[in-house]
Amino acid sequence: METNDRYEIRLAGEGGQGLILAGLILAEAAAVYDGKNAVQTQSYGPEARGGASKAEVVISDGVIDYPKVIAADLLLCMSQEACSKYVYGMKKNGILIVDSVHVDRVPTSRAYMIPITKIAEEATGRRITANIVALGLIVGLTGVVSRKAIEAAVRARAPKGTEALNLKALEAGLAEAERIRAEAERGQSVPIRAS
Amino acid sequence: MRRYEENRMYRYLRRHKKFPNVWCPGCGIGIVMGALIRAIDRLGWEKDDIAMVSGIGCSGRMPVYMDFNTMHTTHGRALAFATGLKMVKPKMHVIAIMGDGDVLAIGGNHFIHAARRNIGITSIVINNSIYGMTGGQYSPTTPTGSLATTAPYGNIDQPFPICELAIAAGATFVARGTVYHAVELDRLIEKALLHEGFSVVEAVSYCHTTFGRINKLGTAVDMLRWQKENSVTREAAAKMTPEQLQGKIVRGIFHEREFPEYTAAYAKIVEQAMAAQRKA
Amino acid sequence: MAARLMQGNEACVEGALAAGCRFFAGYPITPSSEIAELLSRRLPQVGGYFIQMEDEIASIAAVIGASVGGVKAMTATSGPGFSLMQENIGYAAMAEIPCVIVNVQRTGPSTGLPTKPAQGDVMQARWGTHGDHPIIVLSPSSVMETFLLTVRAFNLSEKYRSPVILLMDEVVGHMRERVELPPPESLEITNRVAAHVPPEWYFPFEDPSTDVPPLAPFGEGYRYHITGLFHDRAGFPTERVDEIDAWIARAFGRIEQHRQDIISYEEDVPAGSRVLVVAYGATARSARHAVKLARAKRYKVGFLKLETIWPFPEEATERLARQCKRVIVPEMNLGQLALEVERVVGRQKVRRVNLANGEMITPQQILAAIEEK
Numbered sequence: 095m096e097t098n099d100r101y102e103i104r105l106a107g108e109g110g111q112g113l114i115l116a117g118l119i120l121a122e123a124a125a126v127y128d129g130k131n132a133v134q135t136q137s138y139g140p141e142a143r144g145g146a147s148k149a150e151v152v153i154s155d156g157v158i159d160y161p162k163v164i165a166a167d168l169l170l171c172m173s174q175e176a177c178s179k180y181v182y183g184m185k186k187n188g189i190l191i192v193d194s195v196h197v198d199r200v201p202t203s204r205a206y207m208i209p210i211t212k213i214a215e216e217a218t219g220r221r222i223t224a225n226i227v228a229l230g231l232i233v234g235l236t237g238v239v240s241r242k243a244i245e246a247a248v249r250a251r252a253p254k255g256t257e258a259l260n261l262k263a264l265e266a267g268l269a270e271a272e273r274i275r276a277e278a279e280r281g282q283s284v285p286i287r288a289s
Numbered sequence: 290m291r292r293y294e295e296n297r298m299y300r301y302l303r304r305h306k307k308f309p310n311v312w313c314p315g316c317g318i319g320i321v322m323g324a325l326i327r328a329i330d331r332l333g334w335e336k337d338d339i340a341m342v343s344g345i346g347c348s349g350r351m352p353v354y355m356d357f358n359t360m361h362t363t364h365g366r367a368l369a370f371a372t373g374l375k376m377v378k379p380k381m382h383v384i385a386i387m388g389d390g391d392v393l394a395i396g397g398n399h400f401i402h403a404a405r406r407n408i409g410i411t412s413i414v415i416n417n418s419i420y421g422m423t424g425g426q427y428s429p430t431t432p433t434g435s436l437a438t439t440a441p442y443g444n445i446d447q448p449f450p451i452c453e454l455a456i457a458a459g460a461t462f463v464a465r466g467t468v469y470h471a472v473e474l475d476r477l478i479e480k481a482l483l484h485e486g487f488s489v490v491e492a493v494s495y496c497h498t499t500f501g502r503i504n505k506l507g508t509a510v511d512m513l514r515w516q517k518e519n520s521v522t523r524e525a526a527a528k529m530t531p532e533q534l535q536g537k538i539v540r541g542i543f544h545e546r547e548f549p550e551y552t553a554a555y556a557k558i559v560e561q562a563m564a565a566q567r568k569a
Numbered sequence: 570m571a572a573r574l575m576q577g578n579e580a581c582v583e584g585a586l587a588a589g590c591r592f593f594a595g596y597p598i599t600p601s602s603e604i605a606e607l608l609s610r611r612l613p614q615v616g617g618y619f620i621q622m623e624d625e626i627a628s629i630a631a632v633i634g635a636s637v638g639g640v641k642a643m644t645a646t647s648g649p650g651f652s653l654m655q656e657n658i659g660y661a662a663m664a665e666i667p668c669v670i671v672n673v674q675r676t677g678p679s680t681g682l683p684t685k686p687a688q689g690d691v692m693q694a695r696w697g698t699h700g701d702h703p704i705i706v707l708s709p710s711s712v713m714e715t716f717l718l719t720v721r722a723f724n725l726s727e728k729y730r731s732p733v734i735l736l737m738d739e740v741v742g743h744m745r746e747r748v749e750l751p752p753p754e755s756l757e758i759t760n761r762v763a764a765h766v767p768p769e770w771y772f773p774f775e776d777p778s779t780d781v782p783p784l785a786p787f788g789e790g791y792r793y794h795i796t797g798l799f800h801d802r803a804g805f806p807t808e809r810v811d812e813i814d815a816w817i818a819r820a821f822g823r824i825e826q827h828r829q830d831i832i833s834y835e836e837d838v839p840a841g842s843r844v845l846v847v848a849y850g851a852t853a854r855s856a857r858h859a860v861k862l863a864r865a866k867r868y869k870v871g872f873l874k875l876e877t878i879w880p881f882p883e884e885a886t887e888r889l890a891r892q893c894k895r896v897i898v899p900e901m902n903l904g905q906l907a908l909e910v911e912r913v914v915g916r917q918k919v920r921r922v923n924l925a926n927g928e929m930i931t932p933q934q935i936l937a938a939i940e941e942k
Contacts, residue, residue: 126572134574135743164932358787363660372634376592402623555618
């Protein structure tokens with residue numbers, strides 16, 4: 095059934111965090127570089143900076159009809175407001191990633207609490223690359239698109255002159271995902287890391 | 290007396306089709322039309338190369354009589370239509386014929402922005418200080434204190450000074466004439482037509498049917514005589530005191546300056562973009 | 570062409586350029602601004618013209634002016650700007666000037682929800698300007714369809730000398746999807762019929778054998794008059810009833826006679842369907858999803874996706890609804906095209922599903938309507 099073959103991703107936070115760009119890159123990685131179908135939609139307020147902002151990506155091998163997320167397979171929250179609003183709109187086994195720099199109250203124990211913004215700052219010196227670090231985490235933890243595809247998409251969409259910087263951010267996200275997976279394999283059942 | 294075939298007027302009129310015209314006997318709009326024809330005739334322009342665009346009102350009916358490419362558009366929008374046409378046909382001579390209510394009230398925004406762009410359109414604003422076609426309601430150029438069918442107690446608005454407004458908005462040629470000084474008017478229009486950028490000629494006319502009647506100003510001839518007696522050239526005005534100039538119409542060219550014409554400036558952008566495209 | 574991730578508004582731009590659009594005038598407004606931004610860059614690259622006007626009234630006026638100059642022209646806007654454009658959309662209809670108006674719908678009325686989707690302008694697109702006139706309105710539901718319907722909008726506009734409205738919505742306009750655009754040479758492009766007769770024989774508003782009179786561009790030897798007044802075959806104002814009736818007959822006749830050519834839709838109605846879902850625009854995506862879910866539950870459901878919404882595809886709706894007990898019409902408004910469906914199939918058959926709060930209708934909401942007894 096085509097309609098079940100959907101991987102639904104919701105990236106939520108505030109305007110200015112680059113979530114719509116992150117959604118675009120993820121969709122492009124799937125659609126152009128991995129040859130799947132992908133639809134990216136967005137929802138944002140009238141503010142250019144600071145208002146609620148959300149990007150959604152649906153990835154499928156088949157036809158994608160409804161372009162928005164029905165119940166997220168993966169939810170990324172970059173603000174407390176986003177987390178409180180969307181955490182219940184997830185699939186039972188959905189993965190929740192929150193930026194622990196911005197979110198401290200998570201109403202579930204099944205969450206990856208990762209200081210995404212801090213990792214970005216450490217890796218590139220630029221907080222603004224947190225969205226790309228998040229992409230590295232998503233790809234590393236879910237494998238929803240290939241590593242090659244996400245690298246190509248980041249390279250293609252990064253503003254001219256910032257390609258290396260953004261790839262560094264992606265790398266930092268992927269490495270963090272790797273570390274978490276290794277931890278999980280060592281038997282630490284709840285993959286939470288306090289910030 | 291020349292036969293009509295030899296009269297240059299008839300070379301530019303759709304004479305078999307649309308006459309007599311809609312204007313009241315004695316109206317000044319016909320004089321502006323005559324001045325425009327004389328100016329165009331002197332320039333020797335091809336009729337095919339001329340587009341005339343108008344809005345709504347008495348002035349808006351002028352294009353129908355003229356044997357050019359003519360477009361009678363919606364109220365106040367003549368310059369917006371003309372802008373699209375001029376963009377894609379930059380070599381055409383685009384003339385916008387507008388009334389005071391048409392271009393300054395409902396079309397005021399288009400007027401100041403066309404001026405700001407300095408697009409090569411010649412604007413002829415026929416100012417009769419009233420909405421004539423709809424029956425004498427006060428317009429943006431009705432003098433303070435005058436009566437109108439919607440100002441039965443007298444108009445409390447200030448009139449727009451058309452030329453000053455055009456200059457402030459960025460027009461690069463601005464002149465004013467009156468229909469009484471018809472020969473002078475066609476010289477002003479000729480200069481405006483030759484100007485590369487956005488040019489404005491305020492043709493001061495009158496409406497004896499509404500404004501004149503309501504304000505008891507007499508016949509068309511009386512109103513023409515008033516123009517004769519109450520207007521001065523710019524040169525004469527320079528020697529007069531503000532008190533002496535009170536209530537006088539000043540005629541002449543008020544502003545003329547060089548600034549890149551819009552379609553010429555845009556052509557450079559096209560050239561640049563196409564060259565970059567070829568390289569890539 | 571290679572697969573790309575493309576936004577709906579970008580696909581509209583690609584479609585316009587492929588169709589031969591060389592003039593754009595517009596005014597910034599969410600959620601359509603990407604169309605203007607992209608065309609400001611792209612049009613000069615192909616020798617075309619872009620201008621940002623002082624408002625939407627001026628934008629559509631400039632578009633008509635450019636079209637009279639012989640250039641395929643369009644504007645793009647959203648609800649508040651679309652309201653302002655009505656006056657000159659009427660002019661284009663009256664003067665029979667081809668032009669394309671894109672409306673990326675957002676939630677209204679008034680400023681409403683500038684960044685949220687809606688389908689609230691369906692009736693305004695049909696009846697927004699005063700007086701009676703025909704109009705063609707197309708509504709895409711995907712990025713690819715936006716490309717194709719933009720091309721079609723220009724083709725229909727030039728062919729029938731009529732304004733054509735492309736009614737998009739925020740979802741489709743901002744959505745990014747994987748598309749492979751067809752190679753330009755594979756597209757069928759319609760150009761305006763040129764005038765061939767000597768100028769003295771030319772009547773721009775005549776009723777010729779081809780039923781759409783040629784429109785000669787200004788400046789090419791045919792000096793004629795265009796007006797928003799009722800006019801005779803030469804374009805001169807008239808108040809003669811016989812000439813006015815001739816205009817009405819011709820204007821409506823040429824759309825009516827070519828319904829087959831103008832109307833497009835997609836039907837997926839298996840024999841024995843008991844329920845028909847009729848949808849258009851972004852909502853068609855939810856509807857198709859819902860139909861698949863329902864069929865998995867063994868409901869007998871048919872689906873009609875409309876691409877042309879005006880003139881309303883009444884023959885198709887009537888034919889497909891005949892075998893069904895119920896017709897479901899989901900729309901991001903409080904029931905606009907549903908009025909047409911009700912007119913055609915009868916009120917008692919129709920179940921409306923409406924949402925006008927800026928949210929997209931979900932497949933589950935439509936599924937629930939399908940499952941109702």
